[in-house]
Amino acid sequence: MEKTELPPFLFSRSRWDESENPVWPLSTFILQRNLSSRLFPQKMDQAELIKTQIQVQEIVLKHVDSGHLLPSETLSPLDKEFLFEHFFCADSFQNAGKGQAFVIDPTANFLAQLNIYDHLHLQCIDNQGAWEQSWQVLSKLEGALSTTLDFAYCPKFGYLTADPSRSGTALTASAYLHLPALNRTGQLKEWLDKNKEDSVTVRGLQGIPDDFIGDFLVLSNAFTLGLSEETIFHTLHNAASKLSLAEKAQRAQLKKEAPLELKDQVSRAYGLVMHSYQLHIKEALDALSLLQLGLDLGWITGITHQRLTHLFFHCRRAHLAFAFQEKTLDPNDLARKRAEFLRSHSTKIQIAI
Amino acid sequence: MGQRQGHVWGKGRQFSFDTGWRSSLKRGKRNPMAERPVECSQCKKAIKTIYKEIVDGTPLCFEMCAACPVLEQKLHGSPSQMKHPQIGLCCESCRTPIEAIKMGHTLGCKECYAVFADLLVDELIARKKLPKRTKKTKPLHSGRSPQQSQHILPINQLSTLHEALNDALKKENYEQAAWLRDQIKAITEKAGHGKN
Numbered sequence: 247m248e249k250t251e252l253p254p255f256l257f258s259r260s261r262w263d264e265s266e267n268p269v270w271p272l273s274t275f276i277l278q279r280n281l282s283s284r285l286f287p288q289k290m291d292q293a294e295l296i297k298t299q300i301q302v303q304e305i306v307l308k309h310v311d312s313g314h315l316l317p318s319e320t321l322s323p324l325d326k327e328f329l330f331e332h333f334f335c336a337d338s339f340q341n342a343g344k345g346q347a348f349v350i351d352p353t354a355n356f357l358a359q360l361n362i363y364d365h366l367h368l369q370c371i372d373n374q375g376a377w378e379q380s381w382q383v384l385s386k387l388e389g390a391l392s393t394t395l396d397f398a399y400c401p402k403f404g405y406l407t408a409d410p411s412r413s414g415t416a417l418t419a420s421a422y423l424h425l426p427a428l429n430r431t432g433q434l435k436e437w438l439d440k441n442k443e444d445s446v447t448v449r450g451l452q453g454i455p456d457d458f459i460g461d462f463l464v465l466s467n468a469f470t471l472g473l474s475e476e477t478i479f480h481t482l483h484n485a486a487s488k489l490s491l492a493e494k495a496q497r498a499q500l501k502k503e504a505p506l507e508l509k510d511q512v513s514r515a516y517g518l519v520m521h522s523y524q525l526h527i528k529e530a531l532d533a534l535s536l537l538q539l540g541l542d543l544g545w546i547t548g549i550t551h552q553r554l555t556h557l558f559f560h561c562r563r564a565h566l567a568f569a570f571q572e573k574t575l576d577p578n579d580l581a582r583k584r585a586e587f588l589r590s591h592s593t594k595i596q597i598a599i
Numbered sequence: 600m601g602q603r604q605g606h607v608w609g610k611g612r613q614f615s616f617d618t619g620w621r622s623s624l625k626r627g628k629r630n631p632m633a634e635r636p637v638e639c640s641q642c643k644k645a646i647k648t649i650y651k652e653i654v655d656g657t658p659l660c661f662e663m664c665a666a667c668p669v670l671e672q673k674l675h676g677s678p679s680q681m682k683h684p685q686i687g688l689c690c691e692s693c694r695t696p697i698e699a700i701k702m703g704h705t706l707g708c709k710e711c712y713a714v715f716a717d718l719l720v721d722e723l724i725a726r727k728k729l730p731k732r733t734k735k736t737k738p739l740h741s742g743r744s745p746q747q748s749q750h751i752l753p754i755n756q757l758s759t760l761h762e763a764l765n766d767a768l769k770k771e772n773y774e775q776a777a778w779l780r781d782q783i784k785a786i787t788e789k790a791g792h793g794k795n
Binding site (some may be wrong): 282284285286288289299392401405408417444468472473474476479483494497528 | 623636670692695706707708709712713718719722724726727728730731732737738739740741742743744745758759760762763774775782787
């Protein structure tokens, strides 16, 4: 495998492993900012990009404790995909090159994107359900940066972003919810239809609406302009809490009823994880999701929620390629490696149906 | 090279339209395998029109939105020939043209917000990127400004639980209501212990 520029702490720390809430394991927050005095990145030539990168990275590194700079041109496509997966980014930065960069910190919880879509994206992951604290960290950093960097702002449109639909607060919050009980019993879509909220968007893990791979659903704020930060947080948190409660209530119901169809699905998922020699990502995530549900219903033993969540996120392409020191991302090779990875990490799982 | 050849579509035109595209999409006839909301091939808006033309003997088919500037250009010629009062308008600072804004492209600089202010608001409303109540009455931006406090009010988990409890009671789902009461009790007791 080629040498990676990613620091070792990124591989040893996985924030989602530490989450104690298997239904709502993590949330992400992104703040977008642009410098007032410069053109937005898409309009810059390379010399300007480099100049801006140097100016912004210097200030960001000054304010981020032990910040680690990753210039884009030093990263391989696999490195970029690993970053993309690790930080649950919504937009790809595979084409990023000279004049663009990333800053991460040793908590493996913070990512700054420099000159990718805007001059600066500040992003952090929360796995403790502590939104206020995460927001404080992010806004404190933004406040500190704004003492030196003059961010583009106007009273009418708020903070100015390259994509006008992200202007205003320029804040995107996302809640990642694992809802196998609702999804597998066909109640999720019904629930979403009944509780439709204009200011909240719903998508699957891969960004596709209605395709909830691994029974994961991502709720994000639909508007950044026209709503205050508080309203964005409260509306989204409220929607995610309600869904989370509905999932827990549905699990309690399933525990009581123990439907045969679901037992069958969990048993098949167990067989797939324990005995497959080739697993594609959708199969793997769906099977692990059912094992999570089985564990909660008392049908699966010998593994913890944290461990299953770890397997869930570590069997994605780039994480898997790094785990096996693979140079390429050939889908068939990875499918074999994924099955091997899951078999070797799930030897103690037992079925108790 | 690149010259359009004549081709008969319907009544002797070189191109044809199908404005029933959106309704047939809804029925799932055209693109049953579509995974994403279908977007205009030129910009990022919903498709309303199919535009077909023959270029160098090759039939081409574009799926476009109703007000696509590229479609307008194909029908009425170059932008300068189009009858639109704002044609030719562009940001002096970054040279982003008005057509790019109409097509949903990104902006080039902060000045674009001043130059295209009204158009941007219209586009955001059309793309449903503005909450309904802010369309006319309220100011657009209601978030904090650079000098304002960064604090937000604490998120109240209990109010969500009480709301869900009321919902469950309204629906006479007593099992869920009992479960929600337990959750509220647990949080309240935990908060009480915290204070002690």
